[in-house]
Amino acid sequence: MLKKIYSLCIFAIGLLIIGVFVGCASDSVNATLPQYTIRATLQGDSIVANQTVQLVNNTQESLDYVLFNLYPNAYRLGAKYPAIASNEIANAWIDGESYGSIDIESVRVNNTQVAHTIQGIDNNILSVPTTLQPNDVVLIDIDFVLHLPKIRFRMGITNNTINLGQWYPSLVVVQDGKYLNDPYYFVGDPFVNQMANFQVLITTELGYDMVSSGDYKSNVNLDNTKTFESNANNIREFAIVLSKSFQKKFENVGKTKLVYAYYNDKNANASFEIAKKALIFFNNKFGKYPYSQLSVAQTGFVYGGMEYSSLAMISDTLRQDRYNEAIVHEIAHQWWYNIVGNNQVEHAWLDESMAEYSTTVFYEYHPEYGINRRDKIGRSITTLSIFGDMYGNTKKPTIMEKSLDKFDSNLEYVAMVYAKGNIMMDCLRDLLGDKIFFESINDYFQSNAYSIASPDDFVKAFKRHSNQDIKLWIDKWLQGEVILWS
Numbered sequence: 001m002l003k004k005i006y007s008l009c010i011f012a013i014g015l016l017i018i019g020v021f022v023g024c025a026s027d028s029v030n031a032t033l034p035q036y037t038i039r040a041t042l043q044g045d046s047i048v049a050n051q052t053v054q055l056v057n058n059t060q061e062s063l064d065y066v067l068f069n070l071y072p073n074a075y076r077l078g079a080k081y082p083a084i085a086s087n088e089i090a091n092a093w094i095d096g097e098s099y100g101s102i103d104i105e106s107v108r109v110n111n112t113q114v115a116h117t118i119q120g121i122d123n124n125i126l127s128v129p130t131t132l133q134p135n136d137v138v139l140i141d142i143d144f145v146l147h148l149p150k151i152r153f154r155m156g157i158t159n160n161t162i163n164l165g166q167w168y169p170s171l172v173v174v175q176d177g178k179y180l181n182d183p184y185y186f187v188g189d190p191f192v193n194q195m196a197n198f199q200v201l202i203t204t205e206l207g208y209d210m211v212s213s214g215d216y217k218s219n220v221n222l223d224n225t226k227t228f229e230s231n232a233n234n235i236r237e238f239a240i241v242l243s244k245s246f247q248k249k250f251e252n253v254g255k256t257k258l259v260y261a262y263y264n265d266k267n268a269n270a271s272f273e274i275a276k277k278a279l280i281f282f283n284n285k286f287g288k289y290p291y292s293q294l295s296v297a298q299t300g301f302v303y304g305g306m307e308y309s310s311l312a313m314i315s316d317t318l319r320q321d322r323y324n325e326a327i328v329h330e331i332a333h334q335w336w337y338n339i340v341g342n343n344q345v346e347h348a349w350l351d352e353s354m355a356e357y358s359t360t361v362f363y364e365y366h367p368e369y370g371i372n373r374r375d376k377i378g379r380s381i382t383t384l385s386i387f388g389d390m391y392g393n394t395k396k397p398t399i400m401e402k403s404l405d406k407f408d409s410n411l412e413y414v415a416m417v418y419a420k421g422n423i424m425m426d427c428l429r430d431l432l433g434d435k436i437f438f439e440s441i442n443d444y445f446q447s448n449a450y451s452i453a454s455p456d457d458f459v460k461a462f463k464r465h466s467n468q469d470i471k472l473w474i475d476k477w478l479q480g481e482v483i484l485w486s
Contacts, residue, residue, distance in 0.1 A: 032056040032058070032137075033194075033195050033197050033233075034053055034055050034196040035053065035054040035196070035198075035199075036051065036052070036168070036196055036199070036200075036238065037051070037198075037199045037200075038051045038052075038198070038199070038201070038202075039051075039201050040200070040201070040203070041202070041204075042204045042208075042242070045147065045150075045157060046145055046146060046148065047148065048145050049143070049146065050141065050143050050144075051141070051143075051168055051169060052139065052140070052141050053139070053171065054138075054139050055137070055138050055139075055140065056135065056137050057132040057133065057136050057137075057138075058134075059174050060134055061134070061177055062131070062132065062133050063130070063131070064129065064130070065127050065129050065130060066128045066130055066132070066138070066171070067119075067126065067127055067128075067171070067179055068125070068126040068128070068142070068170060068172060069124065069125065069126075069166075069170045069181070069191075070102050070104075070118070070123065070124050070126055070169060071083075071155070071166035071167075071184055071191075072100055072101055072102035072146055072147075072155060072166070073101050073122065073124055073184075074122070074124065074183070074184030075099055075149045075151070075155065075156070076100065076101040076123075077097075079122055079184075080121065080122040080183070081121075081122045081124070081183035081184050081185060082184075082186060083153060083154070083184050083186060084151075084153060084186055084302065085186040085187075085409070085410065088186075088302065089151075091302055092152050092153050092302035093149075093150065093151055094151060094152065094156075094157065094158060094159060094300075095150060098151055098156075099147075100147045100149035100151075100155065100156065101147050102145070102146050103144060103147070104116060104118065104142060104143075104144050104169070105143040105144060105145060106141075106142075106143045107140065107142050108140070109129070109130050109140055110139050111139070114128065114130075115129070116128050116129075120183065121183055122184070124181070125172065126142070128140055128142075142169055144168075146167055148162065151302075152300035152301050152302045152315075154166055154313075156300075158299060159300055160243055160244075160299070161241050161243040161245075161263075161297070161299040161300055162240075162241070162242040163239075163241055163299055163301070163313065164239060164240040164242070165237075165239040166191065166237070166239075167240075168238070170237065171194065171196070173192045173193065175192075175343075175452065180192045180345070182345045182403075182405075185345070185405050186410070187405070187407045187410055187413045188345075188348050188404045188407070188410075188413050189307075189348070189352075190344065190345050190404050191237070191345075192343050192344060192452065193236035193237045193341065194236070194341075195234050195450050196234075196235065196236070196237075197232070197233045198213065198214060198230070198231065198232045198235065199229070199230075199231050200230045200231075200232075200240070201227055201228070201229045201230075202227070202242075203225050203227045203228075204225065204226050204242065205225060206220065206224055206225065206226050207226075207244045208242050208244055209242070209243055209244070209246040209248070209261070210230075210240060210241070210242050210243075211240075211241050211246075211259060211295040211297045211311060212228070212230045212232075212238070212240040212241070212295070213230065213232045213238045213295075213308055213309045213311050214230045214231050214232025214233075214291075214293065214309075215232070215292055215293050216228055216229065216230035216231075217230075232291075232309065234290075234450060235309035235338065236309050236337070236338055237308060237309055238308075238309065239308035239309070239313075241261065241299050241311070241313060243263060245263035246262070246297075247261070247263065248260065248262075249262075249268060249272045251276065253276055253279050253280060254283065255292065256289055256293060256294055257292060257293045257294075258272075258275060258276055258279055259293065259294070259295040259296070260272040260275055260295075260296045260297075261295065261298065262297075263298060263316075264298065264316055265298055265323075267320055270320075270324075271296075271324070271327060274324045274328060274369075275296050275327050277362075278328045278331040278332070278362060279331060281362055281365065281366070282331065282332060282334070282358065285358075286335050286358070286441060287339075287442060287445040287446060287449070289334060289335075289339075294312075294331070295310065295312070296311075296312045296314060296327060296330070296331070297311065297313055297314065299313050299315070299316060300315070300316055301313055301314070301317075302315070304318060304322065304325075304329075305326040305327075305329065305330045306330070307333030307337055307338070307355075308338075309334075309338045310338070312330035312331055312334075313330070314330065321371075325359060328358075328359045328363075329356065329358075330355075332355040332358035332359055332362070333351060335355075335358070335445060336350070336351040336354035336355050336358065337351040337355070339445070339449050339450065340444070340445055340449055340451070341450075341451060341453065342452060342454070343454075344404075345404050346401075347401065347454065348413070348417050349400050349401060349416075349417050350453060350455065350458065352417045352418055352421060353400075353417060353420075353421025353424065353425060356418045356421060356422045356425075357421070357422050357425035357426065360377065360422060360425075360426065361373070363375070363376055373426070377422065377423060377426050379419075380418070380419035380420070380423050381423065381484065383414065383415055383418070383419040384415055384419045384420060384423075384484050387414075387415035390411075397412050397415075397416065397480075398416075398482075399478070400416045400420055400421060400477060400478045400479075400480070401455070401478035420484065423484065424474075424477045424482075428473075428474075431473075432462070432466050436462075440461045440462040440464070440465045440466065441461070443461040443464060443465060444458055448461075455474070455478070456471075458474075459474060
């Protein structure tokens with residue numbers, strides 16, 4: 001079957017056409033980024049917090065309101081768009097049903113209290129009234145209480161940790177005059193984030209340790225509590241993992257401090273070593289990781305792992321080979337999602353297929369792990385084959401590029417975005433050759449760092465180095481015309 005796929009790759013070169021590409025430029029990095037300042041206190045199963053956001057209207061439009069995502073409401077009982085699919089949630093709960101939410105206590109605009117509203121199709125949007133002309137600056141204060149579910153997922157209390165991902169009101173991105181305010185689809189990663197600066201202080205009882213996005217430090221207070229302070233600039237979102245059980249390993253890798261936090265890893269040295277190798281390899285292969293710290297945290301997680309800005313969550317249930325692979329994949333996301341962003345709702349392959357193929361390339365260049373390029377592509381082919389067999393003689397899904405809510409299940413999402421995407425990238429490399437392929441990837445990284453890239457940006461990078469317009473070729477894969485099973 002591998003031979004059949006490689007034959008398909010060579011045949012598909014006939015789809016490449018010479019031509020001029022016309023497309024929209026990607027979002028450039030704003031001169032003034034949103035500045036979040038969050039002061040939070042952990043109180044039992046809740047977090048009481050104040051958040052201040054200094055925002056510049058970098059759009060060309062007058063804004064009558066500012067919108068914030070309220071992702072924690074996807075964890076509440078009765079959510080129309082729950083964070084986890086109903087057939088998977090029982091495996092995520094720690095000890096029976098458990099729910100969470102976020103309460104907005106008050107909102108102030110430039111120190112004046114305003115009447116806010118909770119909107120969206122699933123109570124997923126906070127609307128703050130204000131009048132902002134282009135380049136105007138506003139200061140928005142939000143007092144909120146976060147209720148944490150006992151669940152092994154992005155936000156929740158697990159057996160050994162507290163995960164805080166998508167836990168605070170986050171600005172809804174405005175792109176081409178449109179608010180990207182999708183609900184929390186349970187398929188994929190339904191988030192779109194612009195770059196921002198963060199200062200976060202979280203106070204806990206003594207005994208907790210923390211890893212988070214950005215650099216962090218801690219101080220013991222006179223009332224026998226502990227405050228962690230973290231600062232992170234030019235990142236997409238801010239996440240935290242708290243634990244009373246963490247052990248840590250750390251080492252400077254170039255200009256980056258690499259931290260590995262764990263509590264139940266008999267192979268901690270090996271886990272740390274593969275994280276270090278991944279950071280070094282991707283630095284050399286794709287472009288320099290620009291941040292002073294990168295943290296990898298073992299935690300309770302129902303799936304393999306989750307990427308955040310300068311932080312990777314890795315599930316504590318994985319066997320060692322899958323654990324290693326999750327570390328590499330989530331570190332790859334620092335390049336494809338954090339530095340080069342994308343609309344993960346509409347174009348999930350731009351970061352997931354890229355991260356998956358980056359993992360394939362990592363193993364290709366690290367034979368000591370006993371996995372090679374052909375093994376990784378073969379596994380993707382097997383995943384697609386098994387998925388196709390589930391449909392028997394009925395029509396099988398083949399489309400990679402569609403909104404997350406159009407995927408029937410996480411199984412379809414994994415098959416199309418991870419497996420088929422991995423194969424597509426490998427075929428593209430075979431068609432163009434290593435030199436052009438990796439030059440184009442480097443260009444895509446450098447040209448779109450800190451922006452929200454589009455599929456057109458990806459195509460343009462390859463056109464600059466191959467003198468070929470791969471748009472038609474890519475579209476045939478994305479729209480399901482390339483079928484990898486009989």
